[in-house]
Amino acid sequence: MNNFTDCQKDIFKSYARPIVHMRKQIEAQRFGMVFGSGLSKSFKLPMWTQLVESIASDSAVEGKDLLDKFGQSKSLPYQTELLLQHYKRRRMDKTTKKHPNGKAFEYQIIAEWLRLVAKHLYKDAPANFKDALTTHPYIKRYLPVIRQSHLTVTYNFDNYLERALAETRSEEEDKTSRGYETVTNPFAQFRRQNSVVFHPNGFYPQELMEVPMDKFIFSEASYAEQFLGVLSGNQTALTSHFAKNTCLLVGLSLEDEMLRNLLILSASLNPGNYHYYVHFLKPDDVLDDHEKDAIKRTNFYVYNLVTLFLKEEEIAALGTLIDTKDCKDEDICDLSDLVGTPALYCYYMTGPMGVGKSTAVNQFRNLVVLDEWLEERLPILAKGFRKLKPDERKTADKWIADQFKLKNANLRKSRVGIYLIDRPPLDPISFTPKANQKEKADALLNSLCEGDGWHVVSGTVILLTGDTKELAARIMTTGRTDYNPGALETMTKALSKIYRMKGTKTIDTRGLGIPEVTRKVGEIIHLEDYVPCKLESRLKAFKNGTVSVDT
Numbered sequence: 001m002n003n004f005t006d007c008q009k010d011i012f013k014s015y016a017r018p019i020v021h022m023r024k025q026i027e028a029q030r031f032g033m034v035f036g037s038g039l040s041k042s043f044k045l046p047m048w049t050q051l052v053e054s055i056a057s058d059s060a061v062e063g064k065d066l067l068d069k070f071g072q073s074k075s076l077p078y079q080t081e082l083l084l085q086h087y088k089r090r091r092m093d094k095t096t097k098k099h100p101n102g103k104a105f106e107y108q109i110i111a112e113w114l115r116l117v118a119k120h121l122y123k124d125a126p127a128n129f130k131d132a133l134t135t136h137p138y139i140k141r142y143l144p145v146i147r148q149s150h151l152t153v154t155y156n157f158d159n160y161l162e163r164a165l166a167e168t169r170s171e172e173e174d175k176t177s178r179g180y181e182t183v184t185n186p187f188a189q190f191r192r193q194n195s196v197v198f199h200p201n202g203f204y205p206q207e208l209m210e211v212p213m214d215k216f217i218f219s220e221a222s223y224a225e226q227f228l229g230v231l232s233g234n235q236t237a238l239t240s241h242f243a244k245n246t247c248l249l250v251g252l253s254l255e256d257e258m259l260r261n262l263l264i265l266s267a268s269l270n271p272g273n274y275h276y277y278v279h280f281l282k283p284d285d286v287l288d289d290h291e292k293d294a295i296k297r298t299n300f301y302v303y304n305l306v307t308l309f310l311k312e313e314e315i316a317a318l319g320t321l322i323d324t325k326d327c328k329d330e331d332i333c334d335l336s337d338l339v340g341t342p343a344l345y346c347y348y349m350t351g352p353m354g355v356g357k358s359t360a361v362n363q364f365r366n367l368v369v370l371d372e373w374l375e376e377r378l379p380i381l382a383k384g385f386r387k388l389k390p391d392e393r394k395t396a397d398k399w400i401a402d403q404f405k406l407k408n409a410n411l412r413k414s415r416v417g418i419y420l421i422d423r424p425p426l427d428p429i430s431f432t433p434k435a436n437q438k439e440k441a442d443a444l445l446n447s448l449c450e451g452d453g454w455h456v457v458s459g460t461v462i463l464l465t466g467d468t469k470e471l472a473a474r475i476m477t478t479g480r481t482d483y484n485p486g487a488l489e490t491m492t493k494a495l496s497k498i499y500r501m502k503g504t505k506t507i508d509t510r511g512l513g514i515p516e517v518t519r520k521v522g523e524i525i526h527l528e529d530y531v532p533c534k535l536e537s538r539l540k541a542f543k544n545g546t547v548s549v550d551t
Contacts, residue, residue, distance in 0.1 A: 008317045009339050012332075015308055015318070016341045017418060017530070018276050020332065022322045024368060024417040025246040026148055029194075032241065033146055035154040035161065038251025038280060042136045043160050044124040052079050054120040061087050061116070084113060118204050121157060125206060133164055137312035141319025142250075143168055144326060147179075151196050151241055155252065155259070159205035161197055200238060200258070242266035246366050247275040248322075249305070250315065260303065267304035271518040272363030274526055277305040278315060285311075296527070301519070306526050329416045343416045345530055346459025348424035349521075350499065352491040353483050354471035355464045355509060356517060361422045363518040364525070368414070370407045372422035387482060397440070400428055401447040408448050411457035418525065424461055426538060430494040434548050441542035449536070456536035461499045462524055464517070465492055466509040494549040503533035 004012075012019060025031040037047050046054060056063040056079075063083045071079040091109050126132035133140065143164060146152045154161050165180045180195040184203050241247075243266040254260060254277075266273070277299055281287070287295075287309060296307040310318065321327055321335075336343035351357045361369060378399050380392045388396060404425040411419060425444055432440045448456050468488040475483045483491075496506070505528075507520045541547040 004335055004338065005317065007313050008321060009335065011310075011314055011317045012321060012335050013339050013341050016336070016343060017345055017526070018306055018308060019318070019321050020343050020345070020416045021367070021418045022246060022248060022276065023324050023329075023332070025366065026145060026322065026324050029148070029150060030245045030366065031145070032149050032245050032247045033142060033152045034247050034249045034252065034275075035152070035156065036250070036252030036256075037156055039139060039154070040156045040158055040160055041251070042139075043126060043132055043158075045121060045156075045158055045160075046124075048076050051117075051120055052076055052083070054123065055080075055117065056083055058116060058120065062090075063087070087113060087116075114204060117157075118206075121204065122206050129160075129163055130167060133167055136164075138250075138316035138319055139164055140168065141316045141323070144323045145319065146197075147195050148325070150194055151198055151245075153198050153200065153238070153241070153247075155199075155201050155256070157199070157202060157204045159203065162205075165195065165197075198238070238262060239265050239269070242275070243269040243273060246273070249275060249277045251280070252277070254299070254303065263303040263305065268515075270363075270366075271304070271515045272522060273366045274300075274304050274306050274522060277303075277307050278318075279307050279309050280315075281309055281311045283311060300523070300527060304522075333415050342530065344411075344414060345418045345525075346411060346421060346457055346532065347419065347525055348421045348459050348461045348533075348535075349464070350424055350427055350461060350495060351464030352466070352468070352471060352488045352495065353480075354474040354488070355466045356514070357464055358422055359514060360464065360517050360521055361420055363514065364420050364521070367525070368417050368419045370410055370419060370421045373403055374406045375403065397428070397443065401444055404428075404444065405447045408454070408457055411459075412454060419459075420525070421459065424459070424499075424533075424535060425456060426498050426535060426542070427495070429498055429542060429549065430491055430551055432551060434550060437542055437548050438545050441539050445536075445539050445543060448539075456539060458503075458532035458534050458536070460524065460531060461501075461504040461533045461535075462521060463495060463499055463504055463506045464509050465496070465506060468492065470510075490551060494551050497547075497549045498538070499533065501533050501538055503531040 022031060037045070041047060052067075053064075055061055056067050061083055063086050066082060066086055067079055071082050074082070088106075088109050091112070092105075139161075146161075146165065152161070159182070162180055162182055166178060169179050180197055182197050182199070182203060184199050239262055242262055252259065263275070279295060279299075292307075292309055295309075299305040299307045308318070321332070332343050349357050349361050358372060361371075378396060380388065380396055381400075404423075407421060408425065411421070425448060428444065429437050429440055445456075448454065468485040471488050472483060472485045475488075505524050507517065509517050512520075538547070
């Protein structure tokens with residue numbers, strides 16, 4: 001794929017980080033699409049407001065005056081419940097003499113109501129679905145992603161997503177099943193490993209066949225029951241899906257209380273896991289930078305959403321760029337070179353002992369994480385570095401340098417994605433006496449670069465600091481008494497001076513819990529401009545003796 005459109009180039013310039021992150025999550029099978037009514041609107045299906053108004057005007061309901069009088073200030077689920085109860089009363093009043101007022105009759109009324117809803121849902125549906133699929137602005141671009149994803153969530157009642165999967169099925173696909181599975185129950189053990197389409201609000205296909213009709217969330221009572229289900233844990237599977245995976249939300253409104261609750265709950269379970277939300281822009285919509293910033297920060301802080309401001313053509317372009325089958329990593333690298341926007345984003349986490357650096361890193365397992373040590377840690381590293389004997393120090397230095405070499409090799413070979421690395425390669429200098437820092441820097445450069453054959457991968461450095469008395473107390477609980485507040489203060493100052501360079505971000509963790517620290521790290525990774533530190537140049541400055549620190 002070498003012929004990128006201008007739209008695709010512009011989208012990559014604006015949203016390279018979200019694109020490369022979603023691609024990595026798709027490859028890791030930890031990604032899912034979430035669709036709302038905006039998807040079906042292009043198939044000429046009504047939005048919920050239009051659907052309620054259409055049902056109210058139906059001759060079998062005659063509920064428009066009722067809505068005008070009692071429903072205008074109420075929520076849409078309340079309005080639909082009002083219409084349903086009005087319809088049931090009318091039906092009972094007309095048939096009391098002919099039918100017993102029992103369960104069978106009540107079920108009959110509910111069945112009639114569902115057919116009435118379907119009548120208005122599909123009233124203007126396209127006569128030729130294939131043609132409608134061809135002209136849909138973006139859905140076909142996302143079908144390859146849906147096929148690779150374990151679970152796709154759609155809040156729509158229609159089956160057009162399933163029909164699109166069926167219509168575009170290739171000859172190579174397995175013919176032992178229809179190629180997807182439709183579910184309305186999140187507790188079900190799915191038959192398929194991918195292409196599962198989940199309808200949390202229920203499902204009413206255009207052609208009634210064998211379909212799951214165990215729920216239909218279209219009234220205040222059913223909506224309240226579903227809401228109470230979330231509070232009591234009945235939506236555990238869907239909450240877990242949001243907490244464990246990265247999702248792209250398209251065609252959705254954040255006015256949906258159920259969706260908002262799920263996002264807030266999943267964010268509390270996994271505060272470092274962020275999703276992507278398409279804020280749809282009509283052709284004439286114009287938002288200035290201040291308005292965009294207000295919207296994206298609100299969505300970020302409240303719902304753990306990274307907001308993408310996109311028009312229809314741009315939504316389609318995004319789908320093309322995250323499709324890892326038709327758009328390979330090498331294509332993304334070519335696009336990166338073409339527009340001058342990086343495809344690889346590296347964030348190094350550092351800080352004094354006990355500050356919670358590794359704990360913070362562990363909150364971001366949705367990124368590609370390189371741990372502090374990639375191999376089993378040497379037992380002698382449990383000692384304070386000043387207590388090591390000369391031969392132990394030599395062994396420790398060699399082993400630590402090899403660990404940084406392994407991490408740097410991983411980064412050198414990685415060209416696409418967001419990487420979070422526990423400890424940058426200059427950290428060993430903070431444990432080194434001033435007289436030996438030139439030698440230590442030289443050794444690290446030789447290990448990382450093998451002469452001048454390789455380079456140290458640059459990246460933003462996130463430096464955590466904290467109350468050294470509190471940090472010393474934390475470390476003491478692990479049995480290490482050699483890191484007192486004074487030693488930790490010295491280490492903090494050394495790290496601050498080592499990374500006193502463009503691209504370093506400092507977070508003071510005093511008074512902050514894990515969620516607050518996670519949020520601040522998330523802001524740097526997902527919201528702030530990417531400014532990488534030139535770590536190799538800094539190491540060379542220590543090697544040449546132009547920079548040194550007291551340790």
